[in-house]
Structure formats: C-alpha cells, structure tokens
Amino acid sequence: MSALQLTGVTVSRGAGPVISGVDLALREGEILALVGPNGAGKTSLLESVSGVISHSAGEITVDGDSIAKWSRVQRSRAGIAHIEQGRAIFPSLTVRENIMLTARTEAGLAEVLASFPELEKRIDAQAVLLSGGEQQMVVLARAFASKPRFLLIDEMSLGLAPVVFMRILPVIQSIAASGVGVLLVEQFTHLALGIADEAMVVSSGRVSHPQGPAAALEEDPELLRAAYLGS
Ligand SMILES: Nc1ncnc2c1ncn2[C@@H]1O[C@H](COP(=O)(O)OP(=O)(O)OP(=O)(O)O)[C@@H](O)[C@H]1O
Numbered sequence: 001m002s003a004l005q006l007t008g009v010t011v012s013r014g015a016g017p018v019i020s021g022v023d024l025a026l027r028e029g030e031i032l033a034l035v036g037p038n039g040a041g042k043t044s045l046l047e048s049v050s051g052v053i054s055h056s057a058g059e060i061t062v063d064g065d066s067i068a069k070w071s072r073v074q075r076s077r078a079g080i081a082h083i084e085q086g087r088a089i090f091p092s093l094t095v096r097e098n099i100m101l102t103a104r105t106e107a108g109l110a111e112v113l114a115s116f117p118e119l120e121k122r123i124d125a126q127a128v129l130l131s132g133g134e135q136q137m138v139v140l141a142r143a144f145a146s147k148p149r150f151l152l153i154d155e156m157s158l159g160l161a162p163v164v165f166m167r168i169l170p171v172i173q174s175i176a177a178s179g180v181g182v183l184l185v186e187q188f189t190h191l192a193l194g195i196a197d198e199a200m201v202v203s204s205g206r207v208s209h210p211q212g213p214a215a216a217l218e219e220d221p222e223l224l225r226a227a228y229l230g231s
Contacts, residue, residue, distance in 0.1 A: 003028050003181060004049070004080070004150050009058035011041065011048045017056065018044045019205045026150055026181040031172070033196035033214055035189045037228055040202045042185045043085065046152045049183070050082035051075045079149030085158060089135050089142075091128035095119055098127050098138050103145035112145045115174050118167075133164040140171055150181045157188050169195050193218040201227035 004026040010017050019041025026032050034042055048055040051072035060067050062078055070078070090098055096109065099119075103109040113120045119137055122130060127138055136156050143151055153172070157165040165188060173195050176182045186192035193199055193214045201209035201217070201224070209217065209227035217224045 003063060004183075005059075005061045005064075006045075006049070007059045007061075009045070009048065009055050009060060011044045011053065012056040013044060013053070017205060019202060020057075022058070022202070022207055024183075024200060024211050026183055028149060028181045029176060029179050030198060031176045031182040031184055031196045031214075032211065033184045033186060033189075033192040033199040034202065035186060035192060035199065036202040036208070037204075039204075041205045042202060043154055045202070046082060046084075046154050046183065046185060049075075050080055050152055052082070052084075076146075079147075080152070081143045081146050081148035081150065082152040083139055083143050083154060083156060085154045089127045089138050092126065094124050094126055095130070095138055096123045099141050099145055102142050108145060112141050115144065115178075116141045116171065131164075132160050133167060136160065136168055137171065140168065140175070144175055144180075148180055150183065151175060152183045152185075154185045155187055157186060157191075162188055162191065165191060189224070190218065203228055203230035206230070 006022050006024045009022040010020040012018065022045060036042060047053045049060060051070065067075055099109055099112060103112055116137055119141055122134060127135060156168065169191060172182060184192050184196060196214035198211055199214035199217050200207060200211040208230045
C-alpha cells in the first residue's frame, strides 16, 4: 500500500465540484508530476490533501488511515508539507531566520544547508534582497527543514524563467532522494516530467491520463497533447 493514497477524490468549491474522481498513490522517495491546463483543479486537489479545504467525496489516506477528519496542523504533524503558490518567504527576515522557523536548531539548519549550498553563501542576507530563484530555494529549504514525509509543491516556477527553475530541479530531486514523496504541480510540463518518476494529467476537473511512468508522457507528445485537451 502506498503511503499517501487518494481514491475517487472530489473537491468542490462554491457552485460544485472543480475536480472529481481522482486516484493517485504517492510513495516516499518518488516524484509524482501532476500536470494539466490552467483551471483543471490541481491547486484545489493539493489544498484538499494538506487540509486547506476539505474534499467532498472519496478517500485520502496515510498509511491506510483516513485523514478526512484531521486538521491542517494534524496533517502537517503527520508529515504533509505544502508549498503553496507564490513566494511564501518572510521578506524582512534573513535566510537563516526563515529556515530556522522550521529547522529550530543549529544542527537542523546545518543539515538542511548541506542540500542547499547556494543558500549557505547568502545565509545572513535579508530574504527580500534575494533573486526570485533564491527566494524559492528558501521556501524549499524551509519546507525540507520540517522533515516532511510528503511534499506538495504548487507551481514553484511561477514568475521564474525556465533557466532559473532548472537550477531548482536538482534540489527537488535530492529532497525526493532523501526519502520524501513529492507531488509536483508544474506549468513547465517537460521540466517536471524530466525529473518525475510517475506522472498524471488532469484536464477540466477530471483525470485525463491516469498515474503511470512519467517517461511514457515525456516520450509521446501526442499522448500528452491529447491528455491536455481532455481526450
Ligand atoms: N476560492 C475559490 N472559490 C471558488 N472557485 C475557485 C476558487 N479557487 C479556484 N476556483 C475555481 O476552481 C477551478 C479549479 O481551480 P484550481 O486553481 O484548483 O486549478 P489549477 O489547475 O490549479 O489552475 P491554475 O494552474 O490556474 O492554478 C477553477 O475553475 C477556479 O476558477
């Protein structure tokens, strides 16, 4: 059984369901790319896993236990970390202070910085003075410092040039290699598929390509295009 599992999950907002019938399985140490056009419901799905909103049907389990009644804090304690869209740094704090919010100890900070050598050089800089790419590194470092089992990443590349985002990709890979299950929502589809083990496509609120090896979508542009169009 997979560590984090969604079975027939539907998420509703306001008038009705925005995404329905989602099955997925996230294993520790693996990257699952969740891609699809704008408005397909990817953000809403991630929010239902971390507890920002509730799912309205189906089941979400961790190690087989339903998390439906768990609060956001309980889900976070169970190891579900969620990097939401936008750069969630504390701009007036230094890089060190931002990471210490979750690392808590100097030993914890040192452990995290080993995976983020670029940040070590900027450790005493105010976060607001960093480039967009560096700010997203801080966001990743802070999430990693909380020692998650599962990391949900929502369009971390927003506002970044592909070349800048490409420097972040190996860091996401090394986080997964340390045993974290990464659910990666990403607009740069090919970059996401390039580092993912598994992938799935959602379009117009439903799964248009079920979870499977990422390489199958990466190597078949027609299959990917058809899934984006929802066919
Ligand atoms: N707070 C909200 N209240 C009502 N409807 C919402 C809300 N947030 C999103 N929606 C609607 O839910 C649907 C799915 O949006 P969602 O942001 O989950 O999709 P997405 O695939 O992440 O898209 P994007 O790539 O644009 O972020 C859209 O039709 C959107 O308009």
